[in-house]
Amino acid sequence: MALRIMTISLALVGLAVAGAALAQDAAPTTPGGKAVLTRQAHYKDLAKAFGGVGAELRKDAPDKAVISAGAAMAAGLATDLPSWFPKGSGPEAGVKTAAKAEIWTDAAGFAAAAAKLQGETAKLQQLAMAGDIDAIKAQARAVGGACKTCHDAYRAPAEQH
Ligand code: ASC
Secondary structure (H helix, E strand, O other): OHHHHHHHHHHHHHHHHHHHHHHHHOOOOOHHHHHHHHHHHHHHHHHHHHHHHHHHHOOOOOOHHHHHHHHHHHHHHHHHHHHHOOOOOOHHHOOOOOEOOHHHHOHHHHHHHHHHHHHHHHHHHHHHHHOOHHHHHHHHHHHHHHHHHHHHHHEOOHHHO
16 A cells, blocks of 8 residues: 555656756747847758758768858858847756856857857868868868857856756
């Protein structure tokens, strides 16, 4: 009897935990929460565009048209990137986000990091159109460096996402 009640209690606790997890993953309704999801979708597009360039560069005969298209997409997204961080879309948004508070408390530093990405992706786009694969590869590394510099300072480590 006691065991049975305990089993039922444990099952209820399990349901409550699952319910809380569901509640946390439910679509956000606040502007900040919505902005987090929009931002994450933009970053997926950016990773796909830049990742596509990298994948093409690793081929024996990279397709310059594919590289140019990916570089143009990445440069366009980088231009928009500062608008993905409205106030209220940080750790206080109430949804899971890796965006650190420093994005807003160190707004000048973040703006500089975004400008760096814009410069490096614009350069990648130009070199992609020029078509020298070795130069494009070197510049792709510079873009990756701009991603990393910003992530190191302004994005929480993966285990905290
Ligand atoms: C990518 C991607 C990133 C960056 C980063 C560079 O392709 O999705 O977040 O490059 O890994 O350090």
